[in-house]
Amino acid sequence: MSGQGFARWAWAEDIMGTTVSIHVITRAGSPRAGSEAARACFAHLREIDRVFSTYRSESDVSRLRGGAPLDELDPRVRDVADACDAWEIASRGRFTAYAGHSFDPSGYVKGWAVEAAARQHLAPLIATPGVVAAGINAGGDMQLFTSDASDWRWSVGIADPHRPGTIVATLEVVDGAVATSGTAERGTHIIDPRTGAAATSVASATVVADSLTAADVWATVAVVAGADDLSWIADASTRTGIVISASGAVRRWTGATEIEVGMVDAGRAHLTSMPLSSRAA
Template sequence: MRRVEHVMGFPVSLRIDDEGDFETDFESDFEAAADAVFAWLREVDARFSPFKPDSEVSRYGRDELAEGELSADLTEVLGRCADLRSATGGAFDIRLPGRDLDPCAVVKGWSVQRAAELLTAAGARRFCLNAGGDVVVSGGPWRVGIRHPEQADRVCAVLAVTDGAVATSGQYERGDHILDGRTGRPATGLLSLTVVAPTLTEADETATAAFALGAEGPAWAAARTGCEIFAIDTAHRVLRTPGLPVA
């Protein structure tokens, strides 16, 4: 089964490869699970988008909600953001001067990982959920390409991932959107940084925080439990950990 929808500002594609008796409710169960996945992602967009003035994030950013009034989900996300800010010495920061509160760097991976867990709970064992190039897979091995940071029609590596997630941060899609919270200026030192981790929550937040750190980022990310990295710096050097699952 395959489905693609545009949600949260990027295309999200779902592929389920489980085999079964499609004369039974097997297929309809997965269709219902896919419906739940995209309904959850639309809910996240409505609740967490800093671009929607009535979202919970926007209201909290305007001090219309006290911490005790926040949902458990937003409290969890903000806690992860605070931990990353501390771990990076302020390089990762969702509260930059002159800018609205923006926890998207954590929300994306966290929410898509939750969506993957909905699939697992529905009985899916072999699937790939791709959210704007960040991927969580189950029951592989799946081949996941890392886009070349300067040549859009090429990949610079292909990974083989069985159960886990891959996330990449770079400037090639959205320009200088990742800022170093220590300076308030665009992060420098890296062209792209890819993280392989057990969950997309870990992979996505680690990739973004490491990119914000710049030249320090690859070593910082590689030291995090369960993370393997592939990075290209501005001198076009490739940095990778020995355990990276290259296909």
């Protein structure tokens, strides 16, 4: 996230069980920008964590799981439950908030919360003189914005899940979201709701979409579907994505079309830089 003629300002806090960092890019020589927006983003995410954390006994989600009526809880819990139900239908059962037989919206909430905070507090910065881009990174899941008047590109590296510290591909994003899921970072933690078994065939799945909410859900779907099944991309409206299997096989798509790639070999995947944008730069 750098470039000649630009300055980067960054802030970071640990929230929602991960490190959240905020980055604002300005033209060299422009005043520092983004401090208030960063504080507002962090406060927004802490509030969402207060309501939705499954690790806090006093959270609204924990109270719901303990038998409290939905009508007595924060109204956002119902909104999230409805959204999770809609995603379960859209994913044809590959995503659910009920994989453990109790309500756990964690697979939805982080992406949704980070996107909402970014759109409310960071996106308006793009109109500030001297600011060319702003973005948020929550444990590798990103929502990114760039000014129409700038040629800035966000360069996002995709880690090799089989060789820590190495990169298998680089994505260049103007505006959009990037989300990654899989077993490489957190081990086996995703359950296939159709079978109740752990999803283990995908080491890493990275999805690029307009929205981090969508990218995060579809990355989970990619892990659940498995490395041999890309049928879901026809319904997903993602921009592109890469799935790396537990054996090192690589599958990549653009839109709803799969692109021939190959294997991860000696720390190198046969991938090229992919410029991605929802608009002309």
